[in-house]
Amino acid sequence: MSGLLTEAFLSSLLTGAIVAAIPILLAGLGEQMSEKAGVLNIGIEGMMLMGAYVGFLVAFETNSLWLGFLGGILGGVLTAIVMAVLCVRLGLNQIVIGIGLTLGVEGLTALLHHFQFSRTYPRLPAPERLNIPGLTDLPVIGPSLFGRHLIVYLALIAVVVLAYLYRRTNLGMTLSAAGERPAALDVAGGNVLGIRVVAVLFTGAMAGLGGAYLANIGAGLFIPFMTGGAGFIGIVLAMLARGRPLWVLIGSLIFGAALSLTTALQVAGSNIPTDVIQMLPFAAVMLVLVLFGRRAKLPAALGAAYERGAR
C-alpha cells in the first residue's frame, strides 16, 4: 500500500474528490429544494444530462466556459419545465414522468450527439484556474483546494445562501409549507403550485449547472449517458440531509472521495478491474442508507400532487 500513498496519489485523490463532488453537490442542493416543496424529482438525472449536453455544446461552439455554464443551466431548466408542467400543474405521477424524462433525455442527447459528431468526442481546452498567490503553491492541498475554477467557490457560497434562505426567510417557510401541509399554505393565501414550479425550475438550473461542470470541467468532453447515476446520488444526498444544505455539502465530499478513488486508483496503476472500482460510490450510498436510512426525513406531502379541495 505504501506505493499508493505518494504525493501525486494524494493530490489527485483530493483534486478528484472536489471535481467529483461539485456536480453531485449542485444536484443535491437543487433536489433538496424540490423535495422541500413536496416534489420528488426523479427526473434530475435527465436534467443533469441535458445540462451536460447543452453546456458542452455551447462551450464548444463559443469557446467560452461561462457561456457553457449558462447553456447548462438553460438545458436543465428546459427539461425542468416539462416536469413542472406535467407533475405540478397537471398533477401527473412524479415517478413515472421522472423516469420518462430521464430515459428521454438519455435517448435524445445520444441521438443528437451521434448525428453531430458521429463517433468522435471532441475535447474542450483545459479550463482557466483561479490563482490565489501563496495558497495555490502549497504542496498537495494547494493546487487541489485553491486552484479550482471559480464555479467551485460559487457552489460553496450557494450552500450558505440556501441555508440562510431556508432558515431565516419567508420564502423558505413557504417552501416547507408547500411540502409539509400544502392545504394549510393554500388556505393561508400562499400559492402552492407557484412555489412548487419555482422549486422544480431551480432544481433544473442547479442540476443543469452540475451537468455542465461534469462535462466541461470534470471530463472536458461530452459522452452520451455520461452522468451515470450522479443525479440519483444527488437524490440520496437530499434525502439524508433532512433539509440542511450543509449536510448536502458534507455528503457530496464523502461521495466525491469515493468517486475520485476510482480515478486515483487507476492513476496509481492498481490492477483491480474498473468494474469493481466503479462500484465504490454506489456501495457507499447503500452503506450510508443501511446505516442511516431510518434517519432520512422527508416532507409529509412529498410525491403527492396538490389539487385544491381534493380529499
Next chain:
Amino acid sequence: MTIQDDMNPVSADPETNVDGIARTVTERSALQRVLTLTVGPILAAFLLSALILMLVGVNPLTYYGYILERSLFSGLGLQQTATRMAPLLFLCASLIIAFRAGIWNLGTDGQFLLGAVISAASAPLLVGVLPGWAVLLAGFVLAALVGAVWSLIPALLKAYQGVNEIITTLMMSFLGVLLASTLVKLVFRDPETTVPQTRTLPVEDRLPRLFDTSISSGLIWGLIAVLAVHLMMTRTAFGLRLRMVGANPLAATHAGLSVPLLTLATFGLSAGFAGLAGASEILGVAGNVRANWNPAYGLMVIPLVFLARFNGVGAIVLVFFYSALMIGSESAARRLGVPQDFTLVLVASLLICLGLGEYIDHHKRKKER
C-alpha cells in the same frame, strides 16, 4: 388505474372501476376512453418522436415503414419478435406484482443481469451431469434465487426501516450491473476464449424451439408467467393481501396483515421474475453472457406495464408491439444509421403522452359527475 392517484390497485381493474352510474354511459364513451387512454397516447408518441427524427434529418415515414417491414412483415423478423418477447414478458410479470403491491422495484436491470450470469455460469457445467430438462430448470431456479437475493437489502430496508425503495433499488441496480460484469471477467470466465465471456450452453441444450421456426419456447413460459401473475394478483387471497398493502399499508396493518412480511414477499417475487427474465434470454437465445452486456430492458418495460394498467393480458399485447419495435430499430440502427437510442426517445414520449391521456380522461370524468 390512473397515473395521478398513486398506485391504487382498487381502481387498477377497469371492471371494478365502473360504478353504477358509469355502467349506463353509452358505448361511444367507452370507445372514447379507449381512444384517450390507449390509442391516442400511442399515436401522439409516434408523432412526437417523428418530429425528433425530422430534427436529425431522418424521414420518419421511411424509418417507421422500415421498422414495420423488418419486424412484422418478414418471416424471420416476426420470429425474432416472438423470441424477444420472452424476457420482456417475465419482466412484465415482475413489475405487475411490484406495482400492484405498491412497491417501486426500479432495480430490475441488476436483478435481470445477475440472473442471466448465474444461469450462464451454471447451465453449461451441468450439461451431461443432469438430464436436459433438469439443466434448464436448475438455470431458471438459480436465476430466480439470485434475483430475489439481490433485492433483499432494499426489501429489508423498506419493510423494517421505511427507507424509500426507489433509491435503494436503483442503487442496487447500478451495483448489480457492475457486479455481473465483474463476475463474468473474474469468476465465471470461459478459459478457452480471448474475449471475456461465460461458457456457452450448446444450442441443442437450450430451450427447445417451437415447431419448425426459430422461435424459442421461452415465449410460452413468459406467457404463462404473465397470466399466472395476473390471476394471482386478481383472483387469489394472497394477491388481494398484496394489493391491500399497496392501496393502504396502514389499513392493511389494522386488518391484521403483516405488512413487513408481505413487503418482503413482493420484493422476492418481483425480483425473482426479473431473474427469470435474464435466464430466459440466456437459456433460450444467447447461450452465454459477454462482459459489459446489458440490454437494459428493465426501465423500458415500465411504460408498457402502466399502459396496460397492470393488466396481464394488456401487457402481452403491448409486449408484442414493443418487441417488434425493438427488433425493427436494431435493424434500422445497422441499415439506416439511426442509433438504437431512438427507442428511448419513443418510450419517453409514450410515458409522457400516456400521462397526458390520463389527465384528459380524469378531467372528462370529473365533469360527467
